[in-house]
Amino acid sequence: MKNILKTAALCMGLISLVACEKDEEKATLNADAKIEASLSTDNVVLTQGTASQTALTVSWETKNLNINLAPKYTVNFVRKDGKKEKSISVEKSPLAITGKELNDYLISGLEITAGTTTEVTVAVRLVLSDQRNFSSEHKLKVTPFLDEIKPSDWGVVGDDTGWGSKPDIKMWKEGDVLVAYATLNAGGIKFRKDNSWNGPEYGGSNGKLVPKGDNIAVLAGTYKITFNEKALTYSIEKYSWGLIGNGAKGWGDNDDIAMTYEGSTNSWVVKNVTLVDGDIKFRLNHSWDTNFGADSTDNKPVAALSGKLKDGGSNIKVSAGTYNVSFSFDVKTKEGTYKIEKL
Template identity: 30%
Template sequence: MKFNHIIAMVMACMSTVLSSCEKDNEAITVTTGELPNLTTTVDSLVLLQESAADTAVTFNWSPLEVNWSNDGVSTPILRYSLQISSKEQNFQGGSLLVLDAAGTSASVTVNALNTALLEAKAAPEAPILLLARLAMTLAPNKVVYSNVVELQVTPYEDVVMLPSLFIAGALNNWSHSADFRVGSINGDSQYEGYANFTAGNLAFKFSSQANWNGTNYGAGAAAGKMSAAGDAGNLEVVGAGYYLLKANTETLDWSATPVNWGIIGAAAGGWGDNDDVALVYDAATGLWTATLNMTADEFKFRANKAYTINLGAGTRNGILSNGGGNLRIAESGRYLVTLDLRNAGHYTYTIEAQ
């Protein structure tokens, strides 16, 4: 498809050529050749976190030929951008990802594509069909598009592992597993995380490595204090239960707070002191869940019916932060709410309509 444009003289005549254009009073015509054909290097891919920095897909096209009726006043007006949308959205209401492009190709990294999908609430490990097109701008009010190509992509759950201390104790047969950690949210000496202790399995230590060869923190001389001495005794919680563990490797302070989680807020029944909807802990999965009727309104997660320990909105959908802002339900209905505190310092939640 070819198309012509009459570019207003005030737009076409720039800087040093302005006076001559005014003198000649010439209408400038811009003609173009066939629209580029957009292609991709792949049409289906499964994204992997270990390849986050790699290129996921490259889009290629031939350049759009632009011809001016007067080369003396030509300017580089053509701009390319690559737009990616879900097939369901079909570019309505914006795109998942927009890349300014130069030349005849554009690439998207695994991380950039995966992040865009997760922010759009795409389900990890489930394939989603995407659409891509090239937008070409010749003037602010004139955009033309290439053909649309389809791409099936399977995103991954973005698992963030913060700098950590390992929890080795009776709860995990004194092993150093990545499933039992406290993490440093700010990359400093302060660590936090959650662990479930059963009766008779209350003793543990913190370790700087996934073995006993690093610094190991046991009981200090005073309550709430740790010691890195080789002969330090074990740390211990007071009884069976689910705990928020904190440790500071600079001050050698540590704490263990038993917690029970709930949902509070207008979306779940109210903000009153006793309006919490209890979440139930499943020791087999390590998840807290509740199925409840919710209205289109706001809510938060909080522990022990108090705001001392609460989780709200994080950096993107599905991510939580300590003391974050209120979360929101967009549409009233019955939902399964899941709180996942298994990844130390990187807490998440999901809401599924029932």
């Protein structure tokens, strides 16, 4: 019994000591405790040419805290209307942000339109381990740029381009190969550089290419066309992404609304599409073998009009209206993002 009483007394003493220490820490927090932040500039015009350079440096220091509680810092970018915010966890000052990073925060995080100058709030927030917090805010004028991908010098020429009377179908870099997405009529195609017959051109058959080779025969359809200049090989496969669901035309086998590849943003888009109250998803080649939906842990329909995608993900809820719909994904990870923009 004595041992139990001693143990209890010891525990009570420890609890009292901890409580006293916490009370003392709280008591020693100065009334004028604060965090002071500064920005390297108050106006940033971002360009693709300077994307890898530091565009903005956020610095801060805490004053008069006089306590031992562990601080946690975040740098937050807040849209002018307060409806969108991008938060970055940081350990210490300063935080240097490249042009590309800041551009991504503005366009993807805050959904600010490229090429427009707008004002955002940059807030450095200090949160103590007992949840007390401090903030220092500054206004920043920013102009993001459209982070476009440039097409390669190569293109697909053929019956659908009038063998040169129309621009060649653009090819985009995808890993070690170039790729084009196109809907073709029955006929023939070849690969050529710089939209010209004066430079290198390739034709062939059975996946093999030779300089100035024969036209490559194709049937009518929508295809993914790849070209490997080093190995002199090509491939042509049926490939079409569609928007499907009872929020679009329906869930039937032929209800897909065709989407178009936009190489400059590496995304699939359908513009000015009329949707109704319901759900949508994205699927490949009119089949459920490959389909993308929202990245949701509970597999329930997701109401967010932008967010992460995953292979086989959840339905995305939409309401009646006219929209631009786009999505992009990584072939290897089978993850991506989507955006549904009401017009």
